[in-house]
Amino acid sequence: MKKELIEKLIGADVKDISYWADKFSPRPEGQVVSRVGPSPTGFMHLGNIYAALIPYTFTHQNKGVFFLRIEDTDTKRKVEGAVDLVISSLKAFGINADEGPINEGEEKGAYGPYHQSQRADIYKSGIKMLLEKDLAYPCFATEEDIEALRKEQTALKLRPGYYGKWAKCRNLTEEQIEENLSKGMPFVFRFRASGNHETKKYFTDLVKGKIQMPENDMDIVIMKSDGLPTYHFAHVMDDHFMGTTHVIRADEWLASMPLHVQMFESIGWKVPNYAHIAPIQKLDEGNRRKLSKRKDPEANISYYFEQGYPVEAVKEYLINLANSSFEDYKKAHPENALETFEFKLENLNVSGALLDFKKLENISKEFIATLSSADLYNRILTWAESYDKSFADKLRANADYIKSILGIERDGAEKVRKDYYIFSKISDEISYFFDDDFKLTKEDLLSQSPLSENLTKDIVKQYLASFDFNHNKEEWFNNIKDLAAKNGFAKNPKERDKNPELYAGKGTVSDIATIVRLLITGRTQSPDLHAIIQILGKDRTLKRLSLLD
């Protein structure tokens, strides 16, 4: 294409591509460079974290460079504060980029800017280069033209798209282009595809292995009429100049790998390694489908923060999802497993990772069980300050009290309870420790008691009479056992099961314990009762034991 026409199309002051080649020095030989490129839509998808965690971990295990690039070329979707959301979300999961934006205004690294919206000059130079090489051309087709084209193709049962003989602007003469320009017609730039759709070519994907795909023959739009590039072109330009060696990205890009490889090759640039990560899916009425931002609240990572899953658990779950051999590794190395686990791209889940909340809960329980009561308290408080203000107030006002509650069968215990998995459930879980939330009527007691009304009343009376707050755990329980014996109850449930006729109409120790438990906690299930009593204190305990008086 004539120089004058190129200048008419993109302006006279566009730099040669060599300018950028000089500006961005090549990365050290052999260095692994990878990145994550979220678009700032104001929404952080679980998949975004998943797609960042994998290259981040991979790159750091290879002592490489991991950078963050904001892919904000879609001006229509731009949202205020979205970049901060991206950075803070990544940070919450321990993903800190070596290069890239560090907040809404600043960035670090020598290959920037790391916002695509600020790289317009670089892309223009790229277009200039492609026009000179005859690898791109301006296209004046309107949206309506494209729509009509698609309709015609579908009617003929042909592959829809702008390719081959359907690509009308492909063969525009320079005179025709001049004429359209003089009419002021808007245009985009398209890539001049060189492939034949009938020809199959092998591509190597680090996750999926060798795959065969047709060559690309689509004359895809590479620069929109607003002067910003589409993903495809930005990917090629940026990953070339930023020195990316490993393009690790979501599965949905697999189909455009032939296009991207073709662009690199026709320009004469080195083709990076590709690794396509299977999407996170969920089961919906028997079918799996991609986690949907619109339909599924759990697609948004804020869901996990709101529910109060510990980030560590979510992170471990995601690693687990990506590479199920992590389970074996963790069993062998329970300490520090997450950081030291070396996962291989070729071991990545190939088909699609299905969310399994049961498993997440399990991991979360295991993780929370490793926390001391003080650590747990701090985490709950941090969570509550954002998501449950009144509970946060309660936590602050009763710090020591609540810490001792959380410490039941935790601090110093050889077998830690594993009944918490999300912070949002803890408030309810411990509510009976507070008189305001403790509600038990006589009717509640009698209806839930395993024994008859008269027997229950009698047992309550006897227990209150024999209760001594200063008993240690053994003395305390012996007292209940004595009470059982005195009333002709079985000392343990097994004894009753062996001789049911002996204890007909009576009960066992566990029945007495249940009645005490109901009086103290209002529930039939609770952690260690003696510990609860000690934390509640003498006055509160006696008051609750005196319900029937």
Added chain:
RNA sequence: GGUCCAGUAGUUCAGUUGGUAGAACGUCUCCCUUUCAUGGAGAUAGUCGCCGGUUCGAGUCCGGUCUGGUCCGCCA
């Protein structure tokens, strides 16, 4: 419609170059036990989507078929 990926225990997934299947979670049983949650021991379970082919031998290779998913925008 085209394209590519996948289809292995109830569930989520492993199964490097072909030698009749493993883990985790779940479920169940027993032990521990005042309830629950733990902890310990164990059990349960799969004609490896279906059909055919190659082979002494196939989850693993080939062909076909069905099912599910991805992508096919001036969105990324």
